[in-house]
Amino acid sequence: MVITALERAQLRPGGRLGWVRNALGALIGIALAGLVTQAVTRATGHAAAPWLVAPLGASAVLVFAVPASPLAQPWSVFGGNMLSAAIGLLCGHLLSAPWLAAAIAVSVAIAAMTLGRCLHPPGGACALLCALGAQTSHWGWDFLLLPLALNVGLLVLAGSLWNNLTGHPWPHRPHPAPAMPQGTWAGTYIAADLDAVLADWDEVLDVDRNDLDALFREVEQRVLQRWQSRR
Template sequence: MFHTQLEWLNTLKPNFKVLPLKERLLCGIGALLGLTISSFISWYVLGDFNAWYIAPMGASSVLLFAVPASPLAQPWNMVVGNVIAGVIGVTCAMYIPGQTEAFSIAVALSIFLMMTTDSLHPPSGAVAITAVLGGEPVHQLGYAFIFYPVLLNSVLLLVVAIIFNRMLGKQYPQVAQVNTRSKDPTPTQKVSIQPKDIQEVLDQQTELLDISEYDLQKIILQAQEKASARAVSQFCCQDIMSRDVISLHAEDDIHLALNKFKDMNLMSLPVINAEGGLVGTLALYEVVEWFKRAADPKAGWEHKVRHIMSKKVVTVQPMQPVHDLIPYFVERSFNYIPVVEQQRLVGIISRADMIAVLDRQLSTLLKQ
């Protein structure tokens, strides 16, 4: 009987991911910092003003710091939604005598207008109610209530949320599309599920989903990659890597590097130190840029590869599955990826290597 009751209670719970303890703590710390900083600045700007901070900002902080990927938490929704609710709430407070009727109509109109302008932000409903039930300090402000504290609080909290989420490595605000190079679908999408396919399905939905089309695309593509990985045999990086690696030394002269690019007809090369450790990568375009600024006296000291190389390098391990490399070659157009073991360059995997292994896997599937 007790077990049955627990199962019934589980049907009331959302199908929502419970984040690890560290992530939950960071969400709480973000809200703490956001509310404290924005509240202090609002208080400093407005002085002894009684309504220098409003309660709906607490609800906004839940979205901004706990679920920043939600469409409801985006800056447009935060600012525009609160402004719309503020305008409607103040107007209803002025012209509708009964408080119950005033805040009910204010919330209803706010929802309609926010959905019409694609700026739905749930805490904005509380902004509309605050404009009606906020008491004399709020009513005395009239339409100034929209600018302070509503707009002031919103912008300050939003700025803190952007900085905090970026510091944690989270993409906030959300970018509009997966393919950042063009409006076309990415190479992976062209042969699988495309954004227009997802959009057509979403257009048929009559309910608002609390997930962005961008995140939906990422989840579907990642799930498809995992499904494809189960359907093909797994190669490790050491199985297909080239061990006789053409590379540059950090102390090489840039002119020597250019000659190697010309002789090998390559667009980029890994850079190693005297011990054989990978320390960077140098692309041909970086050499071209160096020649462009060679006449600049400020750049006169640049004459070695280490002066102009990129120190940020994506690497893989010898035993890492080849399937992990596909997004780099397909979505980010990498020419090669170095294979590193104990910080030493032991091999390299080129785009041609990937094409060969994928062709073999495709042939194997067709024979099955």
């Protein structure tokens, strides 16, 4: 099996992409969310309420392991989870059949997150969890505030602090495209070419479009430098 340069970077313990950095970030984020939410539920007389929701684990993977992903940005994490949870609760209260409530909740959540520009995969889990919880555990609208909003808000806070402290600006800022050398073929494509290809592919790529542009231009520069060194 061939291991790419990106995979080698992720397998290293240290560095901006190292697995130790990612794992420690998730540890801090989940621990902070769990401890604070548990304390608040007890202090407010909601000791029986859950103090951690399972989709938070999936959100933590995105926030700390792939913080450059458009699906892992703060608005995607907070907006996607909260919007989907509200849809799940609504479906759970309005529809009597659990399977139907869950299915419609996830379906509508995907549409709502897409339109709200906060697509976040764990949001689908939030929609399903809340649709079933509204029926089997009789969760009310207060579930959105405690524990969900507190859980997600604390994870976003931890993600912002940890990613920025470890050298990965979050929210993600696209890598600046390098200045291309004049009088060569490098950098001769224009942004409209990239947009046209993405439109032709008709796929949702989990990469910021500006990152793609910078990536292609840096690859072109490396190819140009290699060719020039052989002359």
